[in-house]
Amino acid sequence: MSKMEKTTLRKLFSILAFVISLAYLYRSVDVNELFIALKEAEYKYLLFAIILSFFTLFLAATRWYLVLRRVQKTSFKRTVQAFVSGYYLMAILPPTVGHMAKVKLVGGDYFAALSSLAFGMAAEIVIILSFALIFLGFTKLGLIGIAMILLAFIYDKAFHKTALAFFKFWEDVGAKKFSQTLKEWWNRWYTGWIKARKNKSSFLIVFLISIAVILVQTFGLVVVGKAFSLEISFKQALYAFLMSVLFASLSGIPSGIGANEFGILVGIGSSTKAFLTAFLYKFIFQYIYSIAGAFVFYRLLGEGYESGTS
Numbered sequence: 001m002s003k004m005e006k007t008t009l010r011k012l013f014s015i016l017a018f019v020i021s022l023a024y025l026y027r028s029v030d031v032n033e034l035f036i037a038l039k040e041a042e043y044k045y046l047l048f049a050i051i052l053s054f055f056t057l058f059l060a061a062t063r064w065y066l067v068l069r070r071v072q073k074t075s076f077k078r079t080v081q082a083f084v085s086g087y088y089l090m091a092i093l094p095p096t097v098g099h100m101a102k103v104k105l106v107g108g109d110y111f112a113a114l115s116s117l118a119f120g121m122a123a124e125i126v127i128i129l130s131f132a133l134i135f136l137g138f139t140k141l142g143l144i145g146i147a148m149i150l151l152a153f154i155y156d157k158a159f160h161k162t163a164l165a166f167f168k169f170w171e172d173v174g175a176k177k178f179s180q181t182l183k184e185w186w187n188r189w190y191t192g193w194i195k196a197r198k199n200k201s202s203f204l205i206v207f208l209i210s211i212a213v214i215l216v217q218t219f220g221l222v223v224v225g226k227a228f229s230l231e232i233s234f235k236q237a238l239y240a241f242l243m244s245v246l247f248a249s250l251s252g253i254p255s256g257i258g259a260n261e262f263g264i265l266v267g268i269g270s271s272t273k274a275f276l277t278a279f280l281y282k283f284i285f286q287y288i289y290s291i292a293g294a295f296v297f298y299r300l301l302g303e304g305y306e307s308g309t310s
Helices: 003-028 031-040 043-071 076-092 095-104 110-135 139-154 157-172 176-198 200-227 234-251 259-268 272-302
Strands: none
Touching: 003 272, 031 272, 043 076, 043 110, 043 200, 043 272, 076 095, 076 272, 095 110, 110 200, 110 234, 157 176, 200 234, 200 259, 200 272, 234 259, 259 272
């Protein structure tokens, strides 16, 4: 199958996932109940959710900054600007490309900056996977998996040697220029990774912040539910959060619109109030930053990618 065919199939799958998500959401909503729920909503809870959203953004950006500053000189302001721009970039680009693009905005060595972002994201992925496995009843398997991933973090030299052997193989088969380019990129990335994880206290802080980011977002869903008199337990909210991440990741839909809400409804149940809760939760914690990120991104473009060092 050619690359173009794979891209076409991926786009068709995303469209299908989007249509299915919308159909499910549409069936969950009663228009009359929707207006009544909005009229009777307790907006103080939504205001509190907005505060939690800002706090989550601050924590996530701080996590990246703490790792990034060990790799290269950078300012906290530029890190936050690049982080917020990432929400917009992931709305118009595939998520992986969006993450890679926002790294360029912090300036300095691109591969060093990319390694710092990867380090922070890897920590969050480990935690999300652990929660997911425990929820699915694979507690022992989840703990074993987490231990193996943590060992990979600690003993990453083995992975580095494997990568070098891979590049050597390509050199031997005649793709010397291609292999040397990849090897140079890898070495720059790996050097940044080593610097990022060198300090044990920073390593611990990154994991603690990652846990806090997930827990605050989960609590945010509980709070938004209260605005519509919808009682959501923390366990339900955590399950809904995990389903939202899973569905959005698999769907390939920009920003996960539709799939996010679909996943949340799977976790908290289907109803008009649940739909309102799901949509406003994602709007407050994600979609609003896609809008703000567009302004920040084009402002940074106008500044010509200044390095942002201090």
